[in-house]
Amino acid sequence: MPVTAAATAAPAPAPADFEALRRQDPRIAEVILGETARQAEGLQLIAAENFTSPAVLAALGSPLANKYAEGYPGARHHGGCELVDAAERIAVERVKDLFGAEHANVQPHSGSSAVLAAYAALLRPGDTVLAMGLAYGGHLTHGSPSNFSGRWFDFVGYGVDAESGLINYDEVDALAHRDRPKAIVCGSISYPRHPDYAVFREIADEVGACLIADAAHPIGLVAGGAAPSPVPYADVVCATTHKVLRGPRGGMILCGADLAERIDRAVFPFSQGGAQMHTIAAKAVAFGEAATPAFGEYAHQVVANARVLADALAAEGLEVLTGGTDTHLIGVDPAPLGVDGRSARGRLAAAGLVLDTCALPYGDGRGIRLGTAAVTTQGMGEAEMGRIATLFAKAVRDGAEEGGELIGKVRAEVRELAGRFPPYPG
Template structure:
């Protein structure tokens, strides 16, 4: 059965800067009339996001302005090519949108060149490899069991099929990257490129050390900054741009933009990067997404976003400390970023079982591989709950709720109710149908 968007007082959100606003559902009136089945799914997803704690490290809540750009008439426009050199007519305005996104990205990160067309972080990595490497070249990247991404050499991914990867990892005693081992592997394998970056390493990479190692063996340095790039924008993490030849990133996660990718590079590589994106790996740019990226870059250049980025890190550190007190083994002993990884074997749990118990309580997070003997652990982040306005006191509460769920408490639904009340106290968007 379809639902009806709220009106009047019921449609007004509690004032939670910067994201609560009047009635995102109002823009869905046409969808509600045309296809109530899909409209119900959208409202259901809004309900799921709002009633639980969203701790997936790769997710966040976009601003209403970003959502507006994503749902704009720019979605109609075909625009293969680049501003001033399109393969379609009628691109005068979308050219301005892309130039704005590029200029804002360059200013935000101090880059000489930016390509904002990649559809995802993986698309950005594919283009970077295509620009710098030939099939069969050797690449040194973080081992997948130690935190590397699929594009860092997984045999199921294009990277592992087209290139010869060697993997570096973290120390057994500290959980930190072993830079002596990275250098030894680089000298042994003489890679054409070295990738620094991961999806589950909670500390900052030493970009200067990676640059020195790359120069030592004559390799390109590619920074996969998909996770920390939002922290970089807010001044809460070191910037890889001065060190890397190419920086690949996503525009969602901590950056709070639309799902998509981007590439930053030196001017001398601009032509190679652009040709690797279009026409080599992609066709027409998604101009509604490009415009939404421009909006996100503009938002990220504000003092409010800088404060947000630092709060994300403060929240992650606070949450990591409480999780450790609840009996989880937090890798590296803490975090420098939005990201936390933890071993739950000390609670006599497997990671999949732990994630299931948390999901039943409305706490949503991921499972990730852990290095050495450990099989899998939990991966979580604080970007989304920080966007909601939560701070250290709420992190303490979240940590205790996680601990209670892992110990099997609240199976009568009481714990899920506590989670819903906490999440509902920090709304991101206006109330949706059925949530008053």
């Protein structure tokens, strides 16, 4: 059964606090009201987004935002850190327990910041790194020439099988033995299947490489027992605390005790300054929530919803990448319905279905990436996934145009469905 909206969704801002903001800065207050309405009236299907709990939002909006705290608990560069030290220690202990890690750093401001720190701890400029190619779903930090990773390191990209869309581990093995990378990165922003961490570990050991797991997307499923954990296999695990994990926007790093000092120094002072203590406190809250049985039920429902949605989209005539999903995310090619990914995203957005485009391995143009984390937090289940697939197909079939009558009708149906599962009840 899906987790109920009442148990998971965040309420509207506290009236007293919001009235103070409205008086001080009515323009920003209107932006917040508008965004609150946008989230409530549409379906948030971006795979990297979710709704935090009221407790997480409370920590984010707390006076901990006022505290400057460069360094680590017990070794800060500023005074008055005794209480924020306690918050960070709680976050670290909770996340270590949650994932069975020997060491954790909860200070990274984002997933990209976490990956930067991992590279800084393990690599030197010019080192060779093997990671999923950008055309197959690799992240910007996996070697994009517009990113620090592509400018500082020599990346070699592995891909997926042309027929199945699955990672070609024989290719990974061959590239690793040919190029002898200093590190191998497993992880993607649009690959909907579980990586085989044991195979990646074996290949890394054979060529003397470090193994970095970029688990930004699946880490919340790992926390809920709905996905295999990279922690026993990877030297370093980088992740985000939002997405399925349902915490504040931010990053984290897990590693063994042998790399603890190198990782910590790579975060501070190498790549970041003062920690955002209000965000770290909110991460602690999210880690505590993720350790509950209710979160485990939620994580499994996220996967169940994604599988039903993938099957329903296929039944509507869309091509589902890899033939389905093991996780919260789904990749589809809308071409069979007569539209490319970018045009489809525009039509869907106009209809209130908010999602992203993604690379199409061995195909032309762009596909669509969507996820079930946020709608599951709202309390939607398998029945609603079928309805979402129908609305999706209506919005992208030939004849549907942004601003047209058909899109307007779909928009009304989306608003009705979303209205039954408000993310901000109150």
